[in-house]
Amino acid sequence: MTIAEERAGAVAQEAAGAGRAVRVSSVAGDRLCAGCGFNLTGQPVVREGQYSLLIVRCPECSTVAALQEYPLLGRWAARWAVVLAGVWALTLLGAWVASAGLLYALSNEVALEASERFAERIVAAQRVWLEEEIRADETKRQTYGWLLSQPDNYWSNVDASWWDQQDAAALLAGAGGWAGAGKWSALWGWVWIVIVSLAMGMFWSVALLHLRGWRLAAAALLIVALGCGFSALGRLETATAYGWTGAQWLANSVMGMPFEVMSLGFALAALAGSMLIGRPIVRGLVRAFLPPRLRGGLAGLWVADGLGVPGVGRRGRA
Amino acid sequence: MAISHICLGCGADLAGERASPEPHYGLWIVACPRCGRVAARRWTRVLWQRRRARRVRAALVALGSRMALLLLATAAVLVGAWYMTATLDEVGLGWEDLGGVVSGRIEWPAEDWALRGGPFVMGGWVLACLTAGAVLGAGLSHWRWWAAWGCWGALLLGLMWIKPAWARVDVAFHEMTDPLGTHGAPRAAMWGRLAAAALASSLMTGLGVPLGRLIHRSHESAAARRWRRLLAKHRRRRLER
Numbered sequence: 001m002t003i004a005e006e007r008a009g010a011v012a013q014e015a016a017g018a019g020r021a022v023r024v025s026s027v028a029g030d031r032l033c034a035g036c037g038f039n040l041t042g043q044p045v046v047r048e049g050q051y052s053l054l055i056v057r058c059p060e061c062s063t064v065a066a067l068q069e070y071p072l073l074g075r076w077a078a079r080w081a082v083v084l085a086g087v088w089a090l091t092l093l094g095a096w097v098a099s100a101g102l103l104y105a106l107s108n109e110v111a112l113e114a115s116e117r118f119a120e121r122i123v124a125a126q127r128v129w130l131e132e133e134i135r136a137d138e139t140k141r142q143t144y145g146w147l148l149s150q151p152d153n154y155w156s157n158v159d160a161s162w163w164d165q166q167d168a169a170a171l172l173a174g175a176g177g178w179a180g181a182g183k184w185s186a187l188w189g190w191v192w193i194v195i196v197s198l199a200m201g202m203f204w205s206v207a208l209l210h211l212r213g214w215r216l217a218a219a220a221l222l223i224v225a226l227g228c229g230f231s232a233l234g235r236l237e238t239a240t241a242y243g244w245t246g247a248q249w250l251a252n253s254v255m256g257m258p259f260e261v262m263s264l265g266f267a268l269a270a271l272a273g274s275m276l277i278g279r280p281i282v283r284g285l286v287r288a289f290l291p292p293r294l295r296g297g298l299a300g301l302w303v304a305d306g307l308g309v310p311g312v313g314r315r316g317r318a
Numbered sequence: 319m320a321i322s323h324i325c326l327g328c329g330a331d332l333a334g335e336r337a338s339p340e341p342h343y344g345l346w347i348v349a350c351p352r353c354g355r356v357a358a359r360r361w362t363r364v365l366w367q368r369r370r371a372r373r374v375r376a377a378l379v380a381l382g383s384r385m386a387l388l389l390l391a392t393a394a395v396l397v398g399a400w401y402m403t404a405t406l407d408e409v410g411l412g413w414e415d416l417g418g419v420v421s422g423r424i425e426w427p428a429e430d431w432a433l434r435g436g437p438f439v440m441g442g443w444v445l446a447c448l449t450a451g452a453v454l455g456a457g458l459s460h461w462r463w464w465a466a467w468g469c470w471g472a473l474l475l476g477l478m479w480i481k482p483a484w485a486r487v488d489v490a491f492h493e494m495t496d497p498l499g500t501h502g503a504p505r506a507a508m509w510g511r512l513a514a515a516a517l518a519s520s521l522m523t524g525l526g527v528p529l530g531r532l533i534h535r536s537h538e539s540a541a542a543r544r545w546r547r548l549l550a551k552h553r554r555r556r557l558e559r
Contacts, residue, residue: 051340294377295377
């Protein structure tokens with residue numbers, strides 16, 4: 001007997017034995033075949049005639065799955081489930097901190113770059129003071145001579161004792177305030193925020209598969225809120241060593257805050273938007289790169305939004 | 319103690335009942351001793367989840383490897399096309415002159431071309447294009463070949479302009495020299511030259527697509543042969559029993 005004959009015999013036997021099989025519905029959720037792991041979404045659910053059991057047959061390996069069932073969950077299954085859930089929760093926690101840290105780092109970078117012009121102004125003001133100090137006391141040339149020989153740059157060092165005597169607000173006002181002194185071309189850094197947010201949005205929209213719509217946007221808010229926390233912590237620290245501090249760091253601490261807040265606000269909008277479009281983008285990538293046969297394992301991406309998996313099962317037609 | 323299993327028909331607890339294999343469907347079933355209603359039991363969820371994880375892993379590996387391969391092949395074509403453009407520029411030719419060279423209207427500067435390493439550059443470019451075509455043909459086998467080829471060509475056209483666009487942004491906003499070594503500042507003529515490079519690269523890549531389809535088909539038929547052998551083995555075993 002050939003395979004085809006054997007298969008035909010089995011089908012005929014099923015037709016005879018379960019002739020009263022009635023189709024009652026189709027699988028709408030994410031349910032994998034216990035035999036081969038094929039996703040049964042879209043397959044017809046029938047009440048077979050022999051035992052009145054609700055069954056669904058895998059179209060790939062023909063294994064029958066009973067739908068009225070009691071899972072034989074052993075104790076170890078529950079323990080493993082707890083362990084895996086814990087690992088998953090820790091992973092998400094780590095990803096949350098990493099995402100917030102990355103957005104904070106990008107926003108801080110924008111603020112640092114925006115402060116460059118004001119930093120150069122601080123260094124120029126210090127140069128005037130240093131020259132006066134040396135004119136008054138020539139012995140100070142040993143201490144400050146090297147610094148004076150260097151060109152003025154936004155990364156130059158600033159004497160912390162001199163800076164403590166300065167009125168930073170007045171210095172900033174003299175430079176035209178944060179809006180006037182800021183280097184607005186630093187906002188080109190937002191291009192990186194968009195790129196990183198898009199990648200993060202795709203990750204989070206898949207990792208938080210149970211969330212949709214505004215709830216996903218709220219998750220973006222949580223991430224950016226932690227980024228704001230990092231920002232606040234970063235502004236508490238001091239960067240003075242051996243009586244010297246960096247001009248850019250000082251400028252950032254005086255006028256960088258509005259740029260950092262703007263960047264974090266932009267990051268929130270970009271991340272929330274990316275989270276909303278992230279799942280469709282991932283679905284598009286899966287459709288573009290995977291043939292229907294391989295999409296079944298990732299059917300959750302469609303089922304989570306109440307959609308049929310394209311090319312898989314009865315409902316899904318690519 | 320066994321997990322409680324209540325009969326949906328009469329409410330009797332079937333926990334003490336032993337499940338037996340059903341020959342037709344291959345399910346483990348329990349018949350209620352009171353009302354006769356049949357219920358099924360299944361394997362643990364751990365087994366189910368392991369198979370699910372295996373399936374997801376297979377999909378992710380396939381997705382990642384296809385994306386990475388296509389990315390690498392596209393990057394190789396881009397670099398090859400940029401080098402070809404630069405080398406053609408050095409010998410005083412453009413992509414549009416290659417047609418004239420083939421028809422004999424334009425004399426091919428063979429010596430100058432060889433001196434500037436042209437054959438190696440061209441060989442690398444051709445190899446990169448054929449490889450990209452093969453990756454397109456095999457990796458996107460569920461696409462119609464012309465759709466995959468057309469979309470990829472459009473993508474290449476967009477990517478081709480990254481280098482001069484990057485240089486322009488850099489010059490405009492950071493007052494720096496071009497970090498990627500574009501030959502000179504971006505000029506209007508360069509955009510047209512890069513479009514020609516993208517077109518030529520797309521045409522060359524098109525030659526690799528049938529190769530990829532052939533590789534895919536031979537791989538599929540080998541898998542089908544393996545399945546047929548496996549099924550025949552199982553059938554023999556069943557018949558022996």
